[in-house]
Amino acid sequence: MISCLVIHTDIAVRQSEIEKILKDLKLSQNHPNTLWFTEEEKLGIGESRKIQEFLSLKPYQGKNQAVVLLASENLTLEAQNALLKTLEEAGDYVSLILGAGSEDQLLPTIVSRCKTINLQFYASTSEVEHKYQGDIEKLLGADMEERFKFIEKLEDKENFLYALTGFFR
Numbered sequence: 165m166i167s168c169l170v171i172h173t174d175i176a177v178r179q180s181e182i183e184k185i186l187k188d189l190k191l192s193q194n195h196p197n198t199l200w201f202t203e204e205e206k207l208g209i210g211e212s213r214k215i216q217e218f219l220s221l222k223p224y225q226g227k228n229q230a231v232v233l234l235a236s237e238n239l240t241l242e243a244q245n246a247l248l249k250t251l252e253e254a255g256d257y258v259s260l261i262l263g264a265g266s267e268d269q270l271l272p273t274i275v276s277r278c279k280t281i282n283l284q285f286y287a288s289t290s291e292v293e294h295k296y297q298g299d300i301e302k303l304l305g306a307d308m309e310e311r312f313k314f315i316e317k318l319e320d321k322e323n324f325l326y327a328l329t330g331f332f333r
Contacts, residue, residue: 166259169278178263189228196224203235212246227257236262237269244271251277296327
């Protein structure tokens with residue numbers, strides 16, 4: 165099973181990333197093996213039961229099934245708790261893909277069971293990463309002493325660390 169949490173404040177950006185994930189699974193928003201909840205839907209305990217019922221059925225076409233909650237921040241507390249069991253017990257070919265504005269909008273137990281794709285982080289680090297791209301590549305070929313000398317001379321160590329983190333991700 166694949167459980168993903170796609171984080172971005174812009175729903176259109178979330179939807180685009182979720183559609184890429186579905187494409188990798190050979191599914192789409194309108195595929196019969198996909199259950200898609202839009203951002204307008206209020207997600208209560210009834211919707212959690214609908215998800216469980218959908219996943220209890222065999223796939224209509226192919227072997228993969230996916231449930232997409234484009235705005236999982238709309239889940240009530242009760243619905244999140246009900247979804248926990250589904251996250252833990254879903255089959256091998258089941259993907260639960262949650263979209264949210266931030267991790268703080270969901271229970272920590274849900275976040276801990278999902279692979280997090282924080283699109284906000286990637287967008288903010290890309291400019292900084294580009295600025296330090298040449299320096300990072302030089303550091304990779306340098307010995308330890310040269311690396312320490314370079315870092316000691318840096319004025320903006322925090323942004324360099326963000327760039328380095330983004331580079332290695």
